[in-house]
Amino acid sequence: MVVIHMLKESGITVKQAIEMDCLKKSKIVAGHRGIHNIISKVNIMADPDIFDWVSEGELLLTTAYSFKKDDIAMQKKFIIEASKKKLAGIGIKIYPYMDGLAKEVIDIADYLGLPIIDIDYATPFTDIMTPIFKEIFNKQAALLQKVERVHNHLMDVMLREGGIKEIIKTLKKIIQNPIVVRDHYFDTYIYHMEENETYDYDTLIEKSNKFFDRNNDYKWMNIKTERIEVLKDKEVKRIMIPIIVKGNVYGHIFVWEMSKEISNYDQVALESASTIMALEFLKKSSVYAVEHRYKAEFFEDLISNDEKRKERAMSRANIYKLDCNAYYAVFNIFIEDAEKDMEFKNKLVLNLEKLCVDQKMNTLIIGKEKKIYIITMWRSEKNIKNKLNIFGSKIDEFMKINVKDEKYKIGIGRIYKGLGQIHRSIKDAEKAIEIGNIFSKEKVVNFEDLGIYKIFCQERLNEELDKFYQETLLPLVEYDKNKNTEFVKTLQGYFETNGNIKKTSELLFTHYNTVLYRMQRIKEITGRDIEDPEDRYNLETALKIMKILRYL
Template sequence: MLKESGITIKRAMEMDCLKKSKIIAGHNGAHNIISRVNIMADPDILEWVSEGELLLTTAYSFKKNDINMQRKFIIESRKKKLAGIGIKIYPYMNEFSQEVINLADTLGIPIIDIEYAKSLTDIMTPIFKEIFNKQVALLQKVDWMHNELMGVVLKGGGVKEIIKTLKAIIQNPILIRNHYFREYIYHEMENEPYPYDLLIKKSDDFFFKNIDNMKIDKKVEKMDQIEDVYVKKIIIPILVKGSIYGHILIWEMNRKICHYDTVVLESASNIIALDLLMKSSVYAVEHRYKVEFFEDIISKDSKRKQNAMNRANIYKFDCDAYYIVTNILIKNKNNTEETIRLNNKLILELEKFCENHKWHTLIVLKEDRIYILSMWHLEKDERKKIRSFGDKINKFIKENSIKQKYAIGIGRIYKGLERIYKSMQDAHKTIEMGVIFNKEETIFFEDLGIYKIFCNEYLNEELYEFYKDTLSPLVEYDKNKNTEFVKTLQIYFETNGNLKKTSKILYTHYNTILYRMQRIKEITKRDIEDSEDRFNLETALKIMNILNINSKTSTP
């Protein structure tokens, strides 16, 4: 219990109500803090006491010669963290044994021999009044500080200005961790000795090595090793309607944090919470407008598209520049609170990532897809820069999507903002091809080669006819005879025609694979030794996947 909310045993002994009483044991506990006073005479008295209490009682409940019971009472008082014990010893006992006195000295539990003629109520009332006055003074100080902080906000100050005001009182380094934006906010003064870079790194380790630390919803104290010195760290949650938006972190590097400091920080956390809530709400609205702009610019409705073109300057887009759409498909399609939180954080990190690389982008989240609209000017080496953009986005996604699986497709580059829809269609088709061919890296539409042709929907009928003439007989044979010739052919092509690898992957004897390849030749009337037949069979397998034909039914 801290001194701002109570008085010490020593101060209580100086008051008129205890002047004729004396401490007979536990003198080294004279600075224990009394936060309240309790009067009890029940033998089971310790069941109803609280930390910081000065317990007033009589020796009536003590058995004169039961030293073990008296020792147990002192030990339990220490466990309950009592400030001290005031006992009317006379006339119920002559004195405590030296063994009990020594135990109270060791445990730092002051035992006060209360004057026999003094009423316990006459002791309790003035001590309560003294404590009450101190607590009122504390509340007045906290209220003054709260008004100071509110004044900072009303003058347009943000979290940094609030921290600056708090530091004048706390006189220790303060960090605000905003979990929504995954950022640290602090105010560093000139010639300040605090190692903020190290404190941020320590905080990152604290929150990310144990994700439960982000759920701390009440004040806690920890020890941190800062440059070979162990320092107390105090963590205070920033709560909005029960949700944890962040934490305040303070290190006792200059002076100890007192109770007043803690109360002020807890009060400040409410003001900071409003600022963080407002910031996240503004961001949510901005993102909603971005989604509306993106939907309008890719719309087939000419009015919506023109409306978006008129708003392009808001996002600093040049209508005559070149544009590419990157499509990031979130493969695990669940809308749990955790997934939504991860996707929102991923977008925030993506925006920072693109900003740091000075890429002009607009990023939106729509259902299970993240779209990145990027603007280019096709200057010297611009196409290399676009390639580098795709590779870096891919690397970033891999490093930051811990619990998510993604597929990334990048459309062709088109001139003019009004043609963005084409790049988006290309990116979407690229994603589909990537999923079909089980590609995990970023795929550019330009790299699809001949398969770009297959992406055109008007060719579906021709593609299906090609499949029927080439591969359908083998699919039908598998269906009727319960064989695995199609699967064998797929593995054969995946291993670049290596029969031994095919045999190993299928856990099938090499001679059986030779027999199957011969039967495939007979059923399809295509010879895999012939380059054109081999190409047609492999292409037909790709078409089967592109058209989503079930190899068990041979129909799309």
């Protein structure tokens, strides 16, 4: 439904009213500057407290009987109150109650631009009200028809699946000014440019981006706003109208007053277009949500232990432009707070897809709970690791900008030949994150760079690793717990300083002789001699296993 607000096009001006037959014997005696004020309706003053009941745009009819002839202050106050209420004008039957308005009253009306019409005393108020109301009604009916035609035309464009760009093209024929639509959901700008246009859309989009960059909350402004922008050293009015879907702002329509004045009718057309664009936005976001759900189902089938599900996924791989015989590596992006804000995570997925397109990467991206998986496909095995690390840096840059407090970790799995091996790269990426959280402060961890930790984190070795740990380091750990000593910490410091006792004491803020004593006690408790290469290697390895198995 299209709602007509109080517009120029839905009322008549004071000048048009004074030219009507009903007021042909009347004249404007003050406030000529306001002759283009819009009359939306007519009211009669029948109560001294009339200003409690009037509304903007009214033509107020009264007689000078209510004016105290010699009370100029009261008359001036009456004019000021009428102006504050934004009345279109005042029609007064001055004669026979007064000879005329005082110069001070006329001056204040002139200053405020409030038209005062001297109404012929013999003309009944009903003879004025009826024809003016009829004229206003006819104007509103004509405007409704005009707006309805525009609305139907825009709906027709949408039903023909013309899309946002076609709606903009239709709008521009009416508004004759540049129009840009900002899609917040997909983070894009949409516009239509004719061959003979000279508008600089790049500059307009840049201006819009700066507007939102200043305050991200501007994206959620749900009311029409106007502001003045400077374009090529010229001040230009810009109107921004929200596109609202299910109570949420999905985008905005921007219009710049560059070729002609943006009329109130133009604004009604824009508001009508915003409701139609909202339907298009809803359809677009719904399609994307369905597509992502299908991708998630494909992904689950692909990594399933059920061979039938896996075969079904392999048969559909070509839908996502995946070659079953290519090389694959998986990025796992772990985000701490992602599951609390699904809309935020979906937006991340969407923007990561754009990043992959910009980097010309052949990928499939899936969001799942706190994780986002990026499956990368490669035609050749040559130099893939280096390319993965470079792309990992790009993802890291993206995440630093988009994730608060940088609460994320990125794991890169090993490269495997064949889509059916993708589950192995996923496990590698997850292990890279787990080990990275223990040993690395870096946000991006490549499984291939973990060295010996690649062996330690194999699940099938957990039992052997645990047994090795118990035989070597566990006695020292239990001694620390029981005696409240720091032998494990001392041993760690010893290996961190490459066996330099002096540097170990400095690292631990402990006396040199105390460290020597502790090293001797470590030998006695563990039965391992730190001077023996094999014992030293076993103790250092046990410390790494301890961290991996999360014993501390």
